[in-house]
Amino acid sequence: MGTNLKPKKSLLDGKQMERVIRRMANQLVERNRGSKELVLVGIRTRGVPLAELLAADLERLEGHSVPLGILDITLYRDDLSTIAPQPVVRETSFPDGSIDGRVLVLCDDVLYTGRTIRAALDALIDFGRPRAVQLAVLIDRGHRELPIQADVVGRTVATSGDEVIEVRFAATDGDDGVDLLERVEAS
Amino acid sequence: MSKLLVRGGRVVDPSQGLDAVCDVLIEDGEVTRVAEGIRPGRYAEIVDAEGLVVTPGLIDMHVHLREPGQEYKETVETGTRAAAAGGFTAVAPMPNTDPVNDNRPVTEHMIKEATRHGYARVWPIGAVSVGQMGEQLAEIGDMVDAGAVAVTDDGHPVYDAELMRRVLEYSRHYDVAVIQHAEDKDLSGGGVMHEGEWSTKLGLPGWPAAAEEVVVARDLVLLATSGGRYHVAHLSTAGSLDLVRQGKARGLPVTCEVTPHHLLLTDDAVAETGFSTNVKMNPPLRSEADRQALLAGLADGTVDAIASDHAPHHADEKDVEFSVAPFGIVGLETTLSLCLDRLVRPGIIDLSRLIELLSTAPARILKVPGGSLAPGSPGDVTLFHPTKPIRINADRFRSKARNTPFHSWNLRGRAVRTIVGGRAVDPAA
Amino acid sequence: MTESTWTRKDLLGIAQLEPSEIELILDSAQTFLEVARRPIKKVPTLRGKTVVNLFFEPSTRTRSSFEIAEKRLSADSLNFSSSSSALVKGETLIDTALNLQAMAPDLVVIRHGHPGVPQMLAERIEAGVINAGDGAHEHPTQALLDALTIRQHKGRLAGLTVAIIGDIEHSRVVRSNIHLLTKMGATVRVAGPRTMMPAFVERLGVEVAYTLEEAIAGADVVMMLRIQLERQGKKLFPSVREYFQLFGLTRERLKAARRGAIVMHPGPMNRGVEIASDVADGSSSVILEQVANGVAVRMAVLYLLSGMHREAA
Numbered sequence: 001m002g003t004n005l006k007p008k009k010s011l012l013d014g015k016q017m018e019r020v021i022r023r024m025a026n027q028l029v030e031r032n033r034g035s036k037e038l039v040l041v042g043i044r045t046r047g048v049p050l051a052e053l054l055a056a057d058l059e060r061l062e063g064h065s066v067p068l069g070i071l072d073i074t075l076y077r078d079d080l081s082t083i084a085p086q087p088v089v090r091e092t093s094f095p096d097g098s099i100d101g102r103v104l105v106l107c108d109d110v111l112y113t114g115r116t117i118r119a120a121l122d123a124l125i126d127f128g129r130p131r132a133v134q135l136a137v138l139i140d141r142g143h144r145e146l147p148i149q150a151d152v153v154g155r156t157v158a159t160s161g162d163e164v165i166e167v168r169f170a171a172t173d174g175d176d177g178v179d180l181l182e183r184v185e186a187s
Numbered sequence: 188m189s190k191l192l193v194r195g196g197r198v199v200d201p202s203q204g205l206d207a208v209c210d211v212l213i214e215d216g217e218v219t220r221v222a223e224g225i226r227p228g229r230y231a232e233i234v235d236a237e238g239l240v241v242t243p244g245l246i247d248m249h250v251h252l253r254e255p256g257q258e259y260k261e262t263v264e265t266g267t268r269a270a271a272a273g274g275f276t277a278v279a280p281m282p283n284t285d286p287v288n289d290n291r292p293v294t295e296h297m298i299k300e301a302t303r304h305g306y307a308r309v310w311p312i313g314a315v316s317v318g319q320m321g322e323q324l325a326e327i328g329d330m331v332d333a334g335a336v337a338v339t340d341d342g343h344p345v346y347d348a349e350l351m352r353r354v355l356e357y358s359r360h361y362d363v364a365v366i367q368h369a370e371d372k373d374l375s376g377g378g379v380m381h382e383g384e385w386s387t388k389l390g391l392p393g394w395p396a397a398a399e400e401v402v403v404a405r406d407l408v409l410l411a412t413s414g415g416r417y418h419v420a421h422l423s424t425a426g427s428l429d430l431v432r433q434g435k436a437r438g439l440p441v442t443c444e445v446t447p448h449h450l451l452l453t454d455d456a457v458a459e460t461g462f463s464t465n466v467k468m469n470p471p472l473r474s475e476a477d478r479q480a481l482l483a484g485l486a487d488g489t490v491d492a493i494a495s496d497h498a499p500h501h502a503d504e505k506d507v508e509f510s511v512a513p514f515g516i517v518g519l520e521t522t523l524s525l526c527l528d529r530l531v532r533p534g535i536i537d538l539s540r541l542i543e544l545l546s547t548a549p550a551r552i553l554k555v556p557g558g559s560l561a562p563g564s565p566g567d568v569t570l571f572h573p574t575k576p577i578r579i580n581a582d583r584f585r586s587k588a589r590n591t592p593f594h595s596w597n598l599r600g601r602a603v604r605t606i607v608g609g610r611a612v613d614p615a616a
Numbered sequence: 617m618t619e620s621t622w623t624r625k626d627l628l629g630i631a632q633l634e635p636s637e638i639e640l641i642l643d644s645a646q647t648f649l650e651v652a653r654r655p656i657k658k659v660p661t662l663r664g665k666t667v668v669n670l671f672f673e674p675s676t677r678t679r680s681s682f683e684i685a686e687k688r689l690s691a692d693s694l695n696f697s698s699s700s701s702a703l704v705k706g707e708t709l710i711d712t713a714l715n716l717q718a719m720a721p722d723l724v725v726i727r728h729g730h731p732g733v734p735q736m737l738a739e740r741i742e743a744g745v746i747n748a749g750d751g752a753h754e755h756p757t758q759a760l761l762d763a764l765t766i767r768q769h770k771g772r773l774a775g776l777t778v779a780i781i782g783d784i785e786h787s788r789v790v791r792s793n794i795h796l797l798t799k800m801g802a803t804v805r806v807a808g809p810r811t812m813m814p815a816f817v818e819r820l821g822v823e824v825a826y827t828l829e830e831a832i833a834g835a836d837v838v839m840m841l842r843i844q845l846e847r848q849g850k851k852l853f854p855s856v857r858e859y860f861q862l863f864g865l866t867r868e869r870l871k872a873a874r875r876g877a878i879v880m881h882p883g884p885m886n887r888g889v890e891i892a893s894d895v896a897d898g899s900s901s902v903i904l905e906q907v908a909n910g911v912a913v914r915m916a917v918l919y920l921l922s923g924m925h926r927e928a929a
Contacts (some may be wrong), residue, residue: 072647075659075689075919085621086923088640089647089916126656387814388631390731390752390791395815461739462732506710510730510751 005164005181011139011157014176020154021050024136025057027152028105031134035062037103041069043120044090046109049169050138054107067095071106076119092123099128105152109167111137114148139165139178190214191609192227193568196236200243201543202559211241213566213609221560234611236570239603242542243560244276244567247519248549249341249366249420249444249494252278252309255296256285261499261587263300266519267307269497269586272614273520274602276567277308277557278497279549282319283342289314289325294333306612307605308567310336310555312366315354321346324357331361336553339366341420344402346372351406355415364416364442364552367406369427370470374398379510381454381471389458391510394471396424403427407434407441418552419443421496423470425480432489442552444492445481447518447525452592453478457509464505464512465592468496485536485544491552493544495522499588517586521593523569524577527600531573538573566609569602577601585614622920626738626745629754630795638763638796644916645764645909651688652911662691662922665722670712671697671748672728677883678748678758681907682725685914691723709733710740717741723921726750744921752786758882759792761913763800765906766837769878774801777874779831781863782841782890783812783852789841789882794820807831808841808863811852828863832872838900839880840865840890856889866892870900878902 012020029035035058042051048070055066072090106120117135124133136152141159157180159165164181168174193211198221200206210225211218227233252266263280270278280297282288288297294311301309313330317323319340327338338358345351345367358365375398380386382393403419407430410417422428422443434441448468453475456466466472484490498515505512526545530536536544546569550558556565579596581589605612620636630638651657667686671679679695686693716724717740725746726734731753738745749755763773770776778797784790784806797804798821806817807825818824825831832838843859853859870879879891879900887893896903 075651075661084923085623086920088621089644089919091647091650093650122660126659127654382815384816384819387785387816387820388791390750390754390788393815461735503708507708508728508730508736509732 003183004186006184008180008182012178017176021053022057024152024154025054039067039102040105041071043108044072047107049171051107069094073119076123099130101131103132104130105134107136109138110165111140111150114144114146117148190231192231193234193236196239196241198241199538200560201539202547216566216608218560218564239570240573242569243546243558245274245545245569246277246549247275247495248279250278250497252280264304265587268614269519270307271605271612272585274523274569276605276607279310279312281341282314287314287319289317291329291333294330294335298334312337315340337364341368344368344370352409352413355413358415364418366418366420368420369399369402371398371401380457381473383474385454400426403430416440421446423449423473425477428484442491444494445490446496447522462509469514492548500590505590516590517588520584523602524598524600528598568606570604571602574599575601625924628734628747630756630792635799641916642764645912648912648915658688660690662689665691667691667693667723668721669695670726681910682914684911713737713740752788754792755788756792758789759796761910764909776802776836778837779805779835780839781807784808785812785814805831835873843890865895
């Protein structure tokens with residue numbers, strides 16, 4: 001017994017994903033009148049390659065590089081449960097150590113309940129006092145459990161609870177793409 | 188005139204080189220005939236021993252009955268009841284009671300209690316020194332007169348070399364054995380397990396083999412000039428056994444006993460059981476090389492006797508940190524089954540040799556009646572099934588104590604009943 | 617990076633651990649080091665969890681290290697120590713354990729003078745138990761912090777030669793280190809006075825040397841042990857002066873080690889007894905880094921174990 005994941009439909013292929021991310025970069029530039037002040041912070045695990053792709057697009061658009069940070073929110077999660085092995089903790093790093101006074105753009109692949117972002121905000125506050133924090137997500141699938149909204153969204157998708165969004169990045173998964181999967185009972 | 192006929196069993200009596208199916212007749216507490224097809228005559232009680240082994244009553248020459256003074260651990264009543272349940276018709280309690288059995292009243296008390304309850308005979312062993320303090324000789328003559336059959340300071344060694352010399356000399360007046368708990372306390376220090384690979388791995392203070400061996404070696408040197416009879420209690424190392432072997436070869440009056448736990452378990456049990464205090468004893472469980480040497484000593488005759496060193500402790504006392512737990516385990520209700528299953532069944536020794544170790548030799552060393560079914564011997568008989576399965580269950584011990592590492596062991600061979608002085612004993616009564 | 621997970625309720629010793637579990641703790645500890653560099657050195661991970669520090673032996677160092685680790689993880693911690701009235705003389709360990717159990721802690725950190733006590737406790741309470749030193753048996757978090765320190769300097773453990781010098785017989789630090797380093801593929805060489813060398817020490821899988829020079833020759837790591845003047849009896853060595861002559865680490869003697877060798881000490885040090893001051897304070901010394909790593913290792917252990925304890929009934 002258990003559940004298996006079965007592909008239901010493709011939401012974005014590699015080409016579409018590339019276009020969506022480029023549009024997200026454009027929106028970031030518009031919102032912030034450029035990208036001079038920005039620091040992109042990828043939330044582990046798949047927020048990191050998204051941040052990297054956004055940074056590359058921003059550099060193409062604006063002609064200068066955007067600093068990148070990595071945030072591991074494991075220690076801030078509210079779902080660390082008993083009688084289950086703890087997830088591996090990985091390092092958090094920021095470009096020059098401090099985030100004080102910077103405009104941070106939290107990047108994550110999927111926005112769902114909002115709890116990850118809640119944890120990420122808590123973590124960020126412990127590292128310093130950014131001037132502002134924005135949120136960029138590739139997919140917003142709804143079902144929020146906390147009052148959290150993204151500033152930049154690649155694509156909004158209506159989903160049901162037993163569906164799963166799988167985001168793949170070439171850097172971590174071999175190819176780019178987003179699929180909608182469905183949980184099915186395995187016998 | 189009371190008569191009891193044990194009929195149809197396989198009678199194994201090393202004292203007369205007997206191993207045959209026959210009957211044993213006991214009249215007025217004494218064995219009168221061992222033969223095939225004895226007619227019971229009128230008024231004889233008959234014990235059917237078909238399929239069972241019938242032997243001279245087993246004698247455990249090294250037990251702690253804890254009475255007087257520590258009746259919460261064991262009493263003469265519960266200890267002898269455990270003896271009967273385990274196939275023993277007699278036990279020799281050590282003198283480390285409270286007060287110490289270094290005088291007539293304590294010796295008499297033990298015998299009186301045993302007689303009153305009637306489960307097994309008690310042959311008290313008196314102290315060598317007053318209060319077992321290792322200083323002044325106890326009144327050995329008076330204790331022997333009251334019924335003591337040997338002397339020892341067991342629980343402690345006779346540490347002072349001069350005292351050992353003097354007790355060997357003095358004991359000759361009464362022809363009693365001097366039993367030594369061989370332990371050099373300076374060398375064993377705070378040791379709680381055998382000093383070896385496992386004490387090193389577990390970081391527990393070690394009790395080295397040398398601490399036993401230097402005392403045995405010293406005593407044998409003394410024995411050569413002092414005379415007397417010297418017996419090593421719970422001998423545990425290959426080196427001590429070699430010393431005893433050499434002593435015997437030189438004609439010294441030396442004997443020794445080993446315990447079932449030193450024959451069956453080794454020091455790695457401390458790690459395997461996760462520091463169980465039921466594998467903590469003094470002397471400690473030794474290395475596999477020592478164990479093999481003891482087994483060889485059983486077979487080649489160097490080891491004279493098997494004794495349990497039955498050492499009951501209250502559960503509260505044992506359920507503590509390994510380092511602070513008291514030494515010792517109970518053995519009266521496991522010894523026979525362990526020996527049958529682990530010594531006789533694999534062929535290390537035969538049944539006759541086992542009975543010599545558990546009955547004939549102890550009687551000879553302590554110079555007490557028994558150890559034989561020859562006519563004129565006391566009517567003390569043990570009946571056991573040589574191969575019937577038993578699962579050791581400490582919760583059903585007759586002893587007050589449960590401290591055994593053998594709980595839940597599955598063995599073959601079990602005591603069925605004991606007869607003391609021609610009377611069948613019921614340990615359940 | 618390791619991909620293994622932690623599935624044990626307790627950390628009783630290194631002897632039971634798999635190399636992958638050791639690596640998981642070390643990798644996690646490396647991450648927790650970063651927390652100590654943050655302006656706010658506290659994460660909410662163990663919020664609402666209760667950790668009891670049960671110290672039957674005086675220990676300022678290890679206890680403080682655990683306490684800091686607990687606080688940085690936001691756990692509620694409380695201390696029972698032998699000096700306080702909470703551990704009443706005469707109460708059995710079992711009763712202490714049952715009392716503890718009734719308070720439903722999530723984790724218990726225990727230091728005790730007798731080997732096996734953490735295991736005894738672990739079998740009786742639902743909380744996860746961390747051995748903070750049991751007699752001369754094990755001191756797993758010390759070995760882990762030592763390994764973390766070595767790894768930071770040498771980049772690996774496998775293939776290194778680690779010399780451990782001092783009272784081998786009475787040291788729990790040695791036993792845990794031997795288990796850990798040999799499991800991870802390092803060579804361990806122990807040295808000390810013959811009176812402080814335990815029986816069958818070679819069965820622990822180590823090389824044995826009886827001079828400092830022989831022990832240090834070509835070593836990548838030199839770990840000096842504390843000589844406990846109060847603990848070692850008069851029969852084990854004649855005087856501190858003579859000990860230093862035989863086994864004291866001096867700058868001159870350290871030259872026999874491999875270039876770039878590091879010097880470690882579990883603390884507290886006896887300057888001039890097992891180690892000369894100029895070595896302790898010298899460029900090879902990583903002794904204070906060991907202390908910093910100690911907090912990170914303990915955070916990692918607390919974090920990993922906090923997932924596995926059983927819910928109190």
